[in-house]
Amino acid sequence: MSNIETKCLHAGYEQADATTKAHAAPLYRTTSYRFDSTEHANNLFTLKELGNIYTRLMNPTTDILEQRVAALDGGAAALGLASGTSAAFYSIINLAQKGDEIVSANNLYGGTYTQFNDILPSMGIKVNFVDPLDPQNFEKAITANTKAVYCEVVGNPLLDLVDLEAIGDIAHSHGIPLIVDATFSTPALCRPLEHNADIVVHSLTKWLGGHGAIIGGIVVDSGKFDWTTGKHPLLSDPEPSYWNTSFANDLGDLSPLAYILRMRLIPLRNLGACISPDNAWQAIQGIETLPLRMERHSFNGIETAKFLQNHPKVEWVRHPSLPGDDCYELAQKYMPHGSGGMVVFGIRGGAEAGRKFIENLNLFSHLANVGDARSLAIHPASTTHSQLSEEQQLNARITPDLVRLSVGLEHIDDIKKDIDEALSSI
Ligand SMILES: *Cc1c(COP(=O)(O)O)cnc(C)c1O
Numbered sequence: 001m002s003n004i005e006t007k008c009l010h011a012g013y014e015q016a017d018a019t020t021k022a023h024a025a026p027l028y029r030t031t032s033y034r035f036d037s038t039e040h041a042n043n044l045f046t047l048k049e050l051g052n053i054y055t056r057l058m059n060p061t062t063d064i065l066e067q068r069v070a071a072l073d074g075g076a077a078a079l080g081l082a083s084g085t086s087a088a089f090y091s092i093i094n095l096a097q098k099g100d101e102i103v104s105a106n107n108l109y110g111g112t113y114t115q116f117n118d119i120l121p122s123m124g125i126k127v128n129f130v131d132p133l134d135p136q137n138f139e140k141a142i143t144a145n146t147k148a149v150y151c152e153v154v155g156n157p158l159l160d161l162v163d164l165e166a167i168g169d170i171a172h173s174h175g176i177p178l179i180v181d182a183t184f185s186t187p188a189l190c191r192p193l194e195h196n197a198d199i200v201v202h203s204l205t206k207w208l209g210g211h212g213a214i215i216g217g218i219v220v221d222s223g224k225f226d227w228t229t230g231k232h233p234l235l236s237d238p239e240p241s242y243w244n245t246s247f248a249n250d251l252g253d254l255s256p257l258a259y260i261l262r263m264r265l266i267p268l269r270n271l272g273a274c275i276s277p278d279n280a281w282q283a284i285q286g287i288e289t290l291p292l293r294m295e296r297h298s299f300n301g302i303e304t305a306k307f308l309q310n311h312p313k314v315e316w317v318r319h320p321s322l323p324g325d326d327c328y329e330l331a332q333k334y335m336p337h338g339s340g341g342m343v344v345f346g347i348r349g350g351a352e353a354g355r356k357f358i359e360n361l362n363l364f365s366h367l368a369n370v371g372d373a374r375s376l377a378i379h380p381a382s383t384t385h386s387q388l389s390e391e392q393q394l395n396a397r398i399t400p401d402l403v404r405l406s407v408g409l410e411h412i413d414d415i416k417k418d419i420d421e422a423l424s425s426i
Pocket of ligand 1: 084109
């Protein structure tokens with residue numbers, strides 16, 4: 001089962017359920033699980049045996065999802081969470097605490113940016129933001145207190161790609177892991193663990209779920225990072241709430257699970273952002289067709305970008321696979337089979353034209369999401385970033401003419417026709 005198409009359909013649920021022989025992944029709607037005996041109960045609570053206790057901690061449906069996504073990314077283990085936002089948060093607080101620092105790319109998804117800019121500092125975790133396009137900026141911002149480097153495969157809003165391998169080398173030379181949000185690429189297009197990343201964060205809400213119907217997130221760990229050096233006391237120090245176990249040092253054969261097991265037993269158990277089994281099940285359904293969908297999203301994305309490039313009402317267009325794009329070389333390296341359905345462009349006539357364009361789309365839905373099976377469009381300056389001053393908008397590279405498309409799975413001719421009609425209304 002070495003190919004991703006096969007893993008998407010089978011990993012984590014290779015045999016039918018032993019009791020029911022259910023062929024499709026079953027949905028277990030249960031809060032808790034009966035113990036066989038008091039000894040069994042004690043073994044589960046004392047980690048002598050791994051097994052189901054309570055759905056905030058683990059669930060058999062979520063377990064299939066976790067095994068499947070871990071297999072897709074080539075990781076040792078994964079943890080499903082309530083949202084991509086909680087996945088980003090837990091990935092940090094599982095290795096950093098008050099007094100620690102993170103170095104992060106500055107072109108993050110808006111919600112993650114706010115979390116890193118406002119919430120983490122309020123908890124005493126300082127985040128140093130850098131322009132990720134020059135990997136040396138990470139080197140310059142790392143201090144003795146830095147616990148991790150964080151970036152996204154495809155950045156916001158201009159779809160910039162970063163050089164994962166160069167950034168990973170820098171992180172590793174300081175004994176710290178590289179955490180990568182791969183929501184925009186998915187394991188079908190880019191697997192950061194194959195390019196020097198140690199931990200991957202996904203929002204399941206977007207292309208993995210794929211149908212704009214659920215909220216979910218997941219963290220995947222390679223199992224290869226060395227947590228025993230003392231650089232990450234949260235993992236190596238004795239854990240008081242687990243009989244002074246050191247996750248990094250005391251797990252024996254299970255030590256590749258240290259980071260994910262700690263995330264399950266400490267942040268997830270005690271802060272509680274678990275994914276519902278229903279949403280985990282929906283994500284599993286989405287993942288079954290992920291490679292097919294990403295192929296079509298990528299085809300429709302690049303075809304839409306080429307169409308826009310030749311359109312008289314369009315000033316500029318960006319898609320990482322568009323020849324001549326600033327990120328074309330990186331896209332060829334990290335996403336050689338296509339770079340997805342996100343397209344951004346500048347419309348002639350600025351903000352007013354942008355608004356008019358959005359209003360005259362019919363097939364594209366106007367809403368704040370990406371990664372739906374259906375095509376979506378938004379004009380950031382008048383919506384997601386409208387609370388920013390003009391100067392702040394320009395700092396964030398939200399120009400008044402910027403239009404963002406999340407190109408869906410419709411027929412490319414219908415997509416082009418809808419865009420063309422909306423552009424000609426300007
Ligand atoms: C949507 C998104 C998130 C947040 O995920 P939610 O599931 O909406 O919480 C994080 N990172 C990226 C890149 C996203 O697109």
